[in-house]
Amino acid sequence: xxDEKSRTSGEVPRPEQKGPILPxxxxxxxxxQPPKAAIHPAFYVATxxxxxxxxxLFNKWILDTLEFRYPVILTTYHLSFATVATQLMxxxxxxxDGRKSVKMTGRVYLRAIVPIGVFFxxxxxxxxxxxxxxxxxxxxxxxxxxPVAVLLSSWAMGLxxxxxxxxxxxxxxxxGVMIASFGEIKFxxxxxxxxxxxxxxxxxxxxLVQALLSSAEYKMDPLVSLYYFAPICAAMNGVVALxxxxxxxxxxxxxxxxxxxxFLNGLCAFLLNVSVVFLIGKTSAVIMTLCGVLKDVMLVxxxxxxxxxxxxxxxxxxxxxxxxxxxYYKLGFDALKGYAGEASRQWAEFGATRxxxxxxxxxxxxxxxxxxxxxxxxxxxxxxxxxxxxxAGAAEKFGVSS
Numbered sequence: 112x113x114d115e116k117s118r119t120s121g122e123v124p125r126p127e128q129k130g131p132i133l134p135x136x137x138x139x140x141x142x143x144q145p146p147k148a149a150i151h152p153a154f155y156v157a158t159x160x161x162x163x164x165x166x167x168l169f170n171k172w173i174l175d176t177l178e179f180r181y182p183v184i185l186t187t188y189h190l191s192f193a194t195v196a197t198q199l200m201x202x203x204x205x206x207x208d209g210r211k212s213v214k215m216t217g218r219v220y221l222r223a224i225v226p227i228g229v230f231f232x233x234x235x236x237x238x239x240x241x242x243x244x245x246x247x248x249x250x251x252x253x254x255x256x257x258p259v260a261v262l263l264s265s266w267a268m269g270l271x272x273x274x275x276x277x278x279x280x281x282x283x284x285x286x287g288v289m290i291a292s293f294g295e296i297k298f299x300x301x302x303x304x305x306x307x308x309x310x311x312x313x314x315x316x317x318x319l320v321q322a323l324l325s326s327a328e329y330k331m332d333p334l335v336s337l338y339y340f341a342p343i344c345a346a347m348n349g350v351v352a353l354x355x356x357x358x359x360x361x362x363x364x365x366x367x368x369x370x371x372x373x374f375l376n377g378l379c380a381f382l383l384n385v386s387v388v389f390l391i392g393k394t395s396a397v398i399m400t401l402c403g404v405l406k407d408v409m410l411v412x413x414x415x416x417x418x419x420x421x422x423x424x425x426x427x428x429x430x431x432x433x434x435x436x437x438x439y440y441k442l443g444f445d446a447l448k449g450y451a452g453e454a455s456r457q458w459a460e461f462g463a464t465r466x467x468x469x470x471x472x473x474x475x476x477x478x479x480x481x482x483x484x485x486x487x488x489x490x491x492x493x494x495x496x497x498x499x500x501x502x503a504g505a506a507e508k509f510g511v512s513s
Contacts, residue, residue, distance in 0.1 A: 155390045156398065160406045162383040167247060167410060168417065169376050174242045176418075179368050181356040182239030183348060185376075186232075190345035192377035193384065197338040206388070209335045220339070223323050228343035230316040236348065237309030244302025247414035248422055251407045252291045253306045255433040258440050259284055260314035270318055283436030290429025296421050334388045404434050 201207040
């Protein structure tokens with residue numbers, strides 16, 4: 112019988128190493144690295160909302176409040192500012208390095224970029240002309256129909272086959288805007304038609320851009336697009352301005368607005384395009400859609416506060432329908448169902464952890480809704496009410512001179 116193999120413990124004494132013992136880890140790597148400064152996506156969202164709202168309010172203030180009634184000149188200035196700024200950025204920064212991957216030739220520029228620039232220019236002209244006739248609040252309500260215009264123009268241009276289901280999905284937007292239009296107190300047909308024209312030109316431009324960007328050779332971010340579109344738009348608007356508005360404008364009107372005010376206006380419009388570039392990639396399409404809705408609502412409220420724009424209850428009701436229809440069209444039922452479930456869960460957790468604060472939020476929301484509803488209805492039902500005559504009559508009864 113063979114001798115049994117004896118097992119020994121693994122604890123075998125190791126021979127002592129001669130010389131310095133090398134470390135198994137890098138002590139420098141074990142040191143806590145300082146956290147890299149990262150900007151929260153909420154900052155980019157807030158910046159985009161602030162700049163987008165500021166450009167609209169700024170243009171309305173210059174064209175209407177300061178009575179510089181030359182929208183084509185203002186649009187030409189914006190595009191000239193963007194042309195100079197993008198040329199400088201292309202030379203001295205890396206923000207426009209994306210243009211190096213675009214295979215741009217003279218033939219492509221004439222056949223693709225120039226038509227897009229023409230419709231972009233027309234949409235800007237019509238959009239700024241609208242500020243002379245309509246309130247910011249009503250303009251934002253009409254703009255809710257942009258998805259409808261894009262859908263219909265894509266069918267007319269043969270870029271997409273007609274789809275009845277999509278048409279039914281956007282029908283709520285049309286119905287809501289129609290209700291809001293019936294409730295508009297200061298409705299002006301010429302302004303309404305300008306806005307519809309601007310929407311159609313913008314829809315055609317968006318479809319042309321989508322067709323251009325469908326090729327991997329012409330992928331462009333908004334800033335690179337502005338680099339190519341701004342010069343042709345500025346040239347076209349400049350020709351229209353020379354024939355239409357330049358003979359009527361005076362330097363006194365320019366100085367009334369102020370050169371520094373014009374500079375800030377152009378800078379604000381250009382920074383809006385820069386903010387869009389930084390925003391892309393930081394947030395999802397869902398967040399962009401919801402932030403756009405929030406921006407539109409904030410603009411309506413800002414118009415009511417700054418210019419005292421009356422918004423009737425019927426208008427608020429119609430606009431709510433239009434916004435809900437727009438969100439449904441862009442996100443879809445399944446996505447909305449998922450977000451609603453998540454929101455319900457978060458709201459329930461919030462109520463369980465802070466029940467008192469949740470009650471305060473609910474009461475505040477109800478009070479705000481009642482205030483907005485009756486505040487909007489008041490101008491409709493009592494537009495000519497003037498309490499001064501009643502105060503004067505009461506003072507006369509008590510022998511008090513008013």
